[in-house]
Structure formats: C-alpha cells, structure tokens
Amino acid sequence: xxxxxxxxxxxxxxxxxxxxxxxxxxxxxxxxxxxxxxxxxxxxxxxxxxxxxxxxxxxxxxxxxxxxxxxxxxxxxxxxxxxxxxxxxxxxxxxxxxxxxxxxxxxxxxxxxxxxxxxxxxxxxxxxxxxxxxxxxxxxxxxxxxxxxxxxxxxxxxxxxxxxxxxxxxxxxxxxxxxxxxxxxxxxxxxxxxxxxxxxxxxxxxxxx
Amino acid sequence: xxxxxxxxxxxxxxxxxxxxxxxxxxxxxxxxxxxxxxxxxxxxxxxxxxxxxx
Numbered sequence: 001x002x003x004x005x006x007x008x009x010x011x012x013x014x015x016x017x018x019x020x021x022x023x024x025x026x027x028x029x030x031x032x033x034x035x036x037x038x039x040x041x042x043x044x045x046x047x048x049x050x051x052x053x054x055x056x057x058x059x060x061x062x063x064x065x066x067x068x069x070x071x072x073x074x075x076x077x078x079x080x081x082x083x084x085x086x087x088x089x090x091x092x093x094x095x096x097x098x099x100x101x102x103x104x105x106x107x108x109x110x111x112x113x114x115x116x117x118x119x120x121x122x123x124x125x126x127x128x129x130x131x132x133x134x135x136x137x138x139x140x141x142x143x144x145x146x147x148x149x150x151x152x153x154x155x156x157x158x159x160x161x162x163x164x165x166x167x168x169x170x171x172x173x174x175x176x177x178x179x180x181x182x183x184x185x186x187x188x189x190x191x192x193x194x195x196x197x198x199x200x201x202x203x204x205x206x207x208x209x
Numbered sequence: 210x211x212x213x214x215x216x217x218x219x220x221x222x223x224x225x226x227x228x229x230x231x232x233x234x235x236x237x238x239x240x241x242x243x244x245x246x247x248x249x250x251x252x253x254x255x256x257x258x259x260x261x262x263x
Contacts, residue, residue, distance in 0.1 A: 006233055010240035017241070092234040096227070131223055153226050158233075 012169045026183040027170035036110050039079035045182050047078050050085035050168040052176035054094030059121035062177050064191040077202050084164040085176050093128045098161045100134045103151035112141050184209045
C-alpha cells in the first residue's frame with residue numbers, strides 16, 4: 001500500500017530528527033530540468049542551498065552570502081540552486097512560504113519572491129512570516145496574487161516541496177540553510193567560511209571542500 | 210516589529226487551504242511522534258526508491 005503525503009512527510013521528519021546525519025553528498029545531483037538554478041548550470045562549481053522560510057537567523061545567514069555569491073555568479077564561476085527544506089515541526093508557515101515561492105515560478109518570478117521573502121524574514125523578530133505578509137510581498141512585486149493562490153493550492157506544488165525535503169534528508173541536511181558545493185555538504189560556522197572555501201575550490205583546491 | 214503588525218490578517222479565501230495545510234503538517238508530526246520508538250532502529254527507515262538508509 002502506498003504511503004499518504006502525511007506519512008511520507010512523517011517518515012522524512014523522523015529520519016531528519018535522527019542523528020548523527022550520515023549523508024555528506026548531494027543525494028540528488030543538480031538537474032537543470034527540475035532544479036531552480038541561477039547562472040550557467042555548466043559553471044565550474046554548483047552551489048545548492050537547502051532553505052527554509054521559517055528561520056530569520058537562517059535568512060540573515062543567507063543574506064550575508066548574497067553579495068559574494070552574486071559576484072561569483074556574474075563572473076560565471078558558479079551556478080546556484082535553491083531547494084526547499086521547510087522545517088515543519090509545530091508550524092506550517094515555512095511550508096506555506098515554500099508553496100508561495102514555488103507558485104511564483106508559474107509566473108517566472110521564483111527568484112524574485114524567494115529574494116523578497118528572504119529579505120523580509122531577515123528583518124523579522126518573530127519566526128513566522130504570515131501568509132498575508134507573503135501575499136503583500138508578491139503583490140508589491142507585481143505578481144498576480146489570484147493566480148499565485150491557485151498555484152499554491154495545486155497538489156504538484158506540495159509534492160515538489162516534499163521531494164526537495166526528502167532529497168535534503170537523504171543528503172544529510174542538518175540545519176537551515178545547508179549548502180552543498182560541488183555536491184559536498186559544507187559544515188560551516190559562519191557564512192564567510194563558505195565564501196573562503198568556494199574561493200579556494202575555484203582556485204583548484206578541491207580539498208578545501 | 211512583527212509581521213502581523215506590518216501586514217495584518219490572512220485573507221478569507223486562503224483560510225480553508227491554511228487549515229488543510231495545518232492539518233497535513235499536524236498529522237505528519239503526529240505520525241512521526243507515534244513512530245518515534247521504531248525510529249530508534251534507524252536501519253528500518255528509508256525514503257523509498259533507491260534511497261539509502263538514513
């Protein structure tokens with residue numbers, strides 16, 4: 001008998017709660033036909049972030065990386081992908097935010113809403129970015145919010161987020177945001193460490209990863 | 210400043226969906242809680258397909 005959506009999510013949550021995390025490699029390689037990628041997928045190094053829109057601290061970490069990663073992107077040294085890892089224990093806010101960002105992709109505005117939510121979240125004191133706040137951000141971006149609402153409710157939207165979550169669990173995601181560089185999980189204390197490692201890796205020192 | 214102060218309440222048209230998502234997330238958490246003891250044996254858990262054990 002196949003599992004329900006809830007059972008699949010429960011299974012993934014259970015595995016995620018288990019410790020220690022054993023996975024250190026990206027279980028699902030970057031797939032340009034499926035992943036949300038900025039930059040050239042053929043760039044020398046791919047950076048994959050597992051992100052949760054429920055963590056202001058994580059969003060601030062994400063923001064700190066924005067400028068250096070953008071520079072590397074513009075220089076075509078890296079490509080960058082985001083996968084969803086909504087931490088749902090006790091709250092559905094992060095899940096709903098992920099639904100909104102996914103739905104924005106139907107209007108080719110995935111990255112715009114991702115950016116807006118990340119920015120808003122980084123300024124929050126509370127952990128919760130309410131749906132009304134997300135819709136306001138979407139409206140400010142000029143998105144069709146009626147269409148966004150419809151697309152958020154589509155089963156495929158939830159399915160995609162769950163798939164990302166499952167792939168993160170298989171890859172050993174141990175917190176948000178988690179970064180994989182050239183397929184290898186990076187355990188870092190501060191955002192600058194990731195930038196430094198990327199710099200060394202781009203200079204040919206793959207042992208830096 | 211909280212997001213509520215900034216943006217107010219969720220719109221009415223979203224309420225049924227919010228409730229549905231809350232139910233799904235809550236149910237998943239409940240199932241996970243129920244299965245926590247068996248999860249001690251991590252070898253029994255995997256995410257299906259070709260996934261390796263967690």
